[in-house]
Amino acid sequence: MMTAFETIQAETVPTDNENNFPAEGRLQEGLNQEITIHGSVHKIRKMSGFSFLILRTSDRLIQCVLDTGKCRVEGSLKEEACIRARALVVEEPRSKTGWELHLTEIEVLSAPEEEMPVVINGKGIDASLETLLDYRPLTLRNEKQRAIFKIQEGLCRGFRAFLEKEEFTEVHTPKIVYQGAEGGANIFRLDYFGKDAYLAQSPQFYKQMMVGVNERVFEIGPVFRAEKHDTARHLNEYTSVDFEMGYISSFRDICRMEAAMIKSSLAWLQSHYEKELALLKVRIPEAGSIPSIRFHEAKELIASRYNRPLCEKNDFEPEEEKLLCEIVKKETGSDFVFVTHYPSAKRPFYAMEDEENPEVTLSFDLLFRGLEVTTGGQRIHDFRQQLAKMERMGMDPSLFESYLWIHKAGMPPHGGLGLGLERFTARLLELENVRQAALFPRDIHRVMP
Amino acid sequence: MMTAFETIQAETVPTDNENNFPAEGRLQEGLNQEITIHGSVHKIRKMSGFSFLILRTSDRLIQCVLDTGKCRVEGSLKEEACIRARALVVEEPRSKTGWELHLTEIEVLSAPEEEMPVVINGKGIDASLETLLDYRPLTLRNEKQRAIFKIQEGLCRGFRAFLEKEEFTEVHTPKIVYQGAEGGANIFRLDYFGKDAYLAQSPQFYKQMMVGVNERVFEIGPVFRAEKHDTARHLNEYTSVDFEMGYISSFRDICRMEAAMIKSSLAWLQSHYEKELALLKVRIPEAGSIPSIRFHEAKELIASRYNRPLCEKNDFEPEEEKLLCEIVKKETGSDFVFVTHYPSAKRPFYAMEDEENPEVTLSFDLLFRGLEVTTGGQRIHDFRQQLAKMERMGMDPSLFESYLWIHKAGMPPHGGLGLGLERFTARLLELENVRQAALFPRDIHRVMP
Known part of the structure; x- marks a missing residue:
């Protein structure tokens, strides 16, 4: 006896909105058609004798005329x-698009139970950052809030399209790890079936391992930093765009690739996210050529130009990153600047040192409109060199056994970087606080919604 | 005084290997060219008077002739x-590609310190699963191991390309959460600056929130399950392909979309990953139409066909999933089967119940070659209905305040699914253990490398 199975056909489910509207510049073809559409009632404005109903669809606001008689x-x-x-x-003609909808039939699929606790149907949202984030599931429905994350999506797609074209393989590496990659105490601890485990601060070890497999790899995924900072620049969980590549001839290969990736992604944005870029009045920066300066020269430049004392020798103060970007902008016109050759004292154990001066590493940061958005560099690939550096730093190599296998077994010269997606988005859109560029930000005080 | 900045040009760094080899079917054009190439020495085989050197590049093994005289x-x-x-x-002509390389110059960029602790340059790897995983950073260099994850990458790219085309917005939702979405004790706890927090079991709440914003969303990212199972089917961290869509007319819309997504991704694989599919002798299943059966009918069918007692009434035993797939394969030829209308008792509080029979939900699993690879369904969008169900289940709605805002504020009928990328890969490649389809698997005993 055969069983009677139902059958599910592989069929896409069209959104009612698809291809429904008059196309840009081809208004005449779409006029006077009756269409089916769905969405949320964004706003109702009563006029005399009729109402304007603004319908919010997945990608736009549409002016509709509601005449209850019709x-x-x-x-x-x-x-x-x-x-x-x-x-x-x-x-x-008074509508931006040149058309509007005259509603003939409405079926309410679901109605709200309560009024919104915060007004989301204005141009922006008139509320504090705290309120904006407290009511995030609702405030994201605001047109401008939503556009921020469409642009973030566009950046991601642009980065990915570039990396795929350049033969990077996408990998998924574990976020529960046995060992931090960046050192220090800024790591979340986890009870893993009675053992200690940690949340990955970066995919560093894993992407290096994968260079031995695929030569070029990338990952776009969450990373976790248990930093106690409470600033406009810090998140405790963020999305890191990481790539790592083998057979480089210098860390500058990484810089060149990053500039090309950013340039390509921004071009992608401009051609695919025009509406959102216009809505948020985004100024797209040039990334075709990016100035570069050594860390210690940058420190001196800032000190002399602004008459500031040189306090922290091995790192930038946040204010110094801003000042350096101001100088660069003024002198070169660039919104970006690479800072290279960071002090060895401030870089992790896997950073390759400069042969000419072991006090500095073959590493870099990329600053964008006053903020560090990327850290990268060349990594040590030689086993003995790595071992010697770990011992010099007082580390116990036996704790890094499986990581060091790749050095023992043979690794090409390689390097890579991590780019903070929220930071990059925030600087691109000139948002004051990086939390504004995270859908559901995690900070020292906030773990919800 | 102007500062002298160096300049980094936005330039891609070509892999030496690009466009270097004779193209498929255009052998003549590529012959007798001298090329530059890089890679790892995969194997050296001494012959009389010369050696074969197999070079492992980022995407293939190449037969090279090394005559030290030349x-x-x-x-x-x-x-x-x-x-x-x-x-x-x-x-x-004896080479598969019709060509080989005669080496004229070799520069060794880096040499291994020790011999490999495990032989990776055979066809497969002759070692236990434990050894394979213990030495993962090295065993992944094996040609067949590497191919598994290229195919996984291809699946991901295929899924993503489909979802983007169908107007799904990609989102990045937090993995550190204040509340589990799936209920139960299978959740990792975290100390979050003195507060309790958890690792996300799924992006469920967040993707539902985002349906209110973008209508259709997807996320491909890690999820975490603190399950104490030690089986060939379980991972404690895995990559979940999640999508969620609004304005559905039935949970079957989700099934149709999933079938279309799988069909589209498999087609993408076939056209872009031919080499890897051939190497692993992958049998690509048909997904154009997929049989579907209700849960309780499936239970009865298995019981009667195999003369098995009906023990666990509300869930499948793993053996039953296998048997059901056997029946389906035999009777319909399909490698997939949708099982629908799972008992309410076994589905989370947000699952919508069937109006005709509240004992069952408008939900489904997709089984693939004997294993559940997807869980999905329609969610409750009405506030009162959701509240009533939570109260009926003895839950405290105040703990879910920010989640329930979306129901209060208005949500369209919606639903979605989560597909386990490793499980799907494992069944596609007919690997015995899901761990074989995770780069660096996490299980109850393993948190490294």
Whole structure:
């Protein structure tokens, strides 16, 4: 006896909105069609004799005319109700698009239980950052808030498209790890079935391991830093765009690749996210050629130009990053600057030192509009060199046994970088606080929503 | 006084290997060229008067002839050394590609310190699973091991390309959360600056929140399950391909979309990963139409067909999933089967119940060659309905305040799914253990490398 199975066909489910609207510059073709559409009621504005209903679809706000005499409404229509509707596309020169919808039939699919605790249907949101984040599941429905993350998506797609074209293999490495890669106490500890484990501060060890396998690899994923900073620049969980590549001839290969990746991603954005870029008035920076300066020269430059004392010798103060970017902008016009040759004292044990001066490493940061957005560099590939450096630093190599296998077994000269996606987004959009560029930010005080 | 900045040009760094080899079917054009190439020395086989050197590049093994009389070697040449070389492309009918390389110059960039603790340059790796995983950074260099993860990359790219085309927005949601989405004790706890926090079991709440923002969203990222199972099917950290979509008319919309996504991704694999599919002799399944059966009917079918007692009423035993797939394969030819209408007792609080029978939910699993690879379904979008269900289940709604905001504020009918990337890869490649499809698997005993 055969069983009667139902059958599910592999079929895409079209969004009602697809190909429904008059195309850019081809208004005439779309006019006077009756279409089906769905979305949320973003705003209702009563006029005399009719209402304007602003419909929020997945990617735009649409002006609709609701004349209750000419439109059958099924259900209770209020702001934030989800509706499916029939409507006529009508020419309207006062609308930005040149058209508007005249609603003929509305089915309310679901209605809100309460009014929004925060007003989300204005241009922006008139509330403190705290409120914006407390009510994040709702405030993200605001047009401008939503656009931030569409642009972030676009950046990601741009980065990925570039890396795939340049023959990088995408990898998924574990976030629960037995050992921190960056050293220090800034690591979240976890009880892993009675053993200690940690949350990965970066995919560093794993992406290096994978260079031995695929030569070029990348990963876009979460990383975790238990830093106690409470600043506009820090998140305790963020999305890191990491790549690592073998057979480099200098750490400058990494810089060149990063500049090319950014340039390519920004071009992608400009051609695919025009609407959101216009809405947020984004100034797209040039990344075709990026100035570069050595760390110690940058320190001296800032000190002399602004008459500041040289305090912290081995690192930048946040203020210094801003000042350096100001100088660079003024003198070269660039919104980016590479700072190279950071002191060995401030870089991890795997950073390759400069043969000419072991006090500094073949590493770099990329600053963008006043903020560090990338750290990268060449890594040590030779086993003995790595072992010697670990011993010099008082580390116990036996704790890094499986990592060191790759050095023992043979590794090409290699290097890579990590780019903070939220930081990059924040500087691109000139948002004051990096939290504004994280969907659901995690900071020292915030672990919800 | 102007500062003298160096300049980094945005330039891609070509791999030496790019466009170097005779193209498929255009052998003549590439012959007798001298090329530059780099890679690892995979194997050296001494013959009389010369050696075969198998070079492992980022994407293939290449047969090279090394005649020390005709080739200048700089450095110590051994297996796993990383080299840059000059070589002549020479016709060789006995080689699979129709050509081989005659080395003329070798520069050893780095040499291994020790011999490999495990032989990786055979066809496969002759070692236990434990050894394979213990030495993962090295065993992944094996040709077949590497191919597993190229195919996994291809699946991911295929899924993503499909979802982007279908207007899903990619999101990055937090992995450190204040509340588990799936309930139960299978959750990793974390000390978050003195507060309790958890590792996300799924992006469930967040992707639902984002349906209110973008209508269709997806995320490919890590999820964490503190399950104490030690089986061939379980990982404690895995990569979940999640999507969620609004304005569905039935949970079957989700099934149709999944079938279309799988079909599209498999087609992408076939056109872009031919080499790896051939190497691993992958049998690509049909996903154009997939049989579907209700859970309780499936239970009865298995019981009657195999004369098994009906023990666990509300869930499948792993053996039952295998048997069901056997029946389906035999009767319909399909490697996939949707099982629908799982008992409410076994589904989370957000699962929508069937109006006709509240004992079952509008949910489904997808089984693939004997194993569950996806769980999905329609979610409750109405606030009162959700509240009532939580109260019926003895849950405290105040603990889910920010999640419930979306229901209060208005949500469209929606649903989605999570697909386990490692499980899907394992079944596609017919690997016995899901650990074989994770780069660096995490299980109850293993948190390294």
